[in-house]
Amino acid sequence: MTSVETRQVKAKKETTIAQPDSPEVESPVRSAPTRSLALDGGNYDLKFWDGTGVPKAIRSIRFQVPQGRDPVRYSDSSPLIELPDGSRYHFGTQAYKYRRQQQTVVENKVDLARLHLYACLEADRAAEDLCQFHLQLHVSTPEPAKSQESLRSQLMGVHEFKRNGIPFRVTVDQVEIEREGLGSYRYAQRLGLIAESGYTIVVDIGGGTWITRLMDAEGDVIDENVMDRGGAYELATAISFDKRLSNLLGTTADPAIVMDGFKTGHNYADTGLSWSLWLDDYLDPWFKGIFQTIKAQYTPYMARVTRFLVTGGSSHLITERLAGRKLFAVMPEPQFANVRGLFPINEGLQLCMTTK
Template sequence: MTTATQSKVTAKRRTAAKTPEVPAQPTNLTVMRTLALDAGNYDLKFFDGVSHPKAIRSVRYQLPQGRDAVRYSEASPLIELADGTRHHFGAQAYKYRRQQQTVIENKVELARLHLYACLEPINGSLSEFPLTLYLSTPEPAKHATALTEQLLGRHEFNRNGLDFRIEVESVVVEREGMGAYYAAKHQGLIPDSGYTIVIDIGGGTWLTRLVDAEGEVIDENVMNRGGTYELATAISFDRRLTNDLGTTADPSVVMDGFRGHHVYADTGLTWAEWLDEYLDPWFKGIFQTVKAQYTPYMPRVTRFLVTGGGSHLIAHRLEGRKLFAVMAEPQFANVRGLFSLSTDTQLCMTTK
């Protein structure tokens, strides 16, 4: 070895010796997670601030002990509780003979199951973490306490074959529809002055909030019926559908058709040509009720904000109307706005 070559080797060794060692990363990292959840009558919507908001069809089937489950997925999760009971959510639930429809059940009593259905693992595998929840309900004064009591604390369950251990550290319950208002505010859709009337058209219900320029709700109305399920029920009795179908129509399947081309499942039967016969009175009934309730405030109303999973049915009727704004992706507007209430907009890593 030449003197020059030996000098280069020695220099490399000295450089390597001076390089500080990288300290080992702590192994007890905990992912602090925040989830916004909107348990609607048509969809369970959820958003963690990382990916696009997601939805699971709000229908489930409780499997008998002797019944094997059909295929499950993230869109149709299978939940198993500590007592062995199993609940299959989403579109796959239609493959069983009898399903439970959230639209005709008590959503407050289903709060835990809805949470479990919407809790996907982090990075596909991490299923143990503390959690902060942001929820909405039509009437927080009636249901916020019950929701909080159900959800706070430790939860252990199995979702799609993966064991979860969750510690819900905080539950924030907001008025349903106000999440959409916050999202619209961020998007510049709410004027700086005057009143805004939020009209949230859901699956089982529709509701309104009268909001002033400071964002305070000064009047409100929750209609426990009249959402898209009532519209679907009316259509399901029409002979033009039932005669061709050869049996009674399921309103929930009609609701599924509202999201597509107004076709009944895979039968090819459609009500699109005569939908307006039902849509017109349904639409007018909602807005006549709104005007009647808020008559004293109407001169000061500067925006009607139309949102909710059923608003796409009437969005085309409101195009070009100065006072009206329809949220983009209205089914996710509420859950996006709920998440914006969080001070953390993405997952963060901390050490215990």
């Protein structure tokens, strides 16, 4: 090859090399993706759903791990959260492995909104050194008028933390807040469980609270009642003091473990002890107390009520008592009904779900 040919080839190669200051070949800056999440921070479980797959739940208890102590094993269902100040919180069932864990059911769950959000944000599997994204949140609370200001101040903006050792940088751009229980009503509409006329009473029985909303056929709230206490924790507390259980244990039972037992055959953890034979001693007055209160409040509207919609994570306790009653509909998977209804569904998919 002649020297002229060599110079021509070299020049040709140089023209094909990307110049860093050339606007035509600049590598685009990758913007952080945007996610949407429905979050129902309950007293018993933290429920969340991103619109895909099935909703997930994390037991709503935690333990603040001291700096000088190693945490026990963590996972997506029992995550370890680390804040910028170094404080660490272990959520979920693994928190039972520490002493003196904290129970959301005896606290104000609104005050814990930020920590509950961190617990429910799972990492993108493609994330390497940093999980970074924008977030649109859809949350519910028993009384939005009282708590929406606190919720927005905690949730809006930039959040930096570690979840299970993975750094997160999350920017919450939008927080939509709804009354707790309205998500269940909306989901029941998709399933065809709501009558086309008349009033519906939504009965949402949770771990710490129970809530009723009187809805008309257009979905407007006509009346409502929020009981701060009286949910399954009150029932569990009553059972925990019964001598038929405490004498066998040698101490007063933990109401939180009794609550867990409501979903596992009414057994007290792995002790082999059960209250199933005398459960009705406590369940009957608890059940009657709820519905007598409902009847007293909504007596003027009862003639127009065409449906009682029973939902919430503790509604399984009374399902058998409602079987065969035409006015009553119990939500399928009631634990997740509210969070399913919180997540926005486009009209096409909503119609498809309704007419399935």
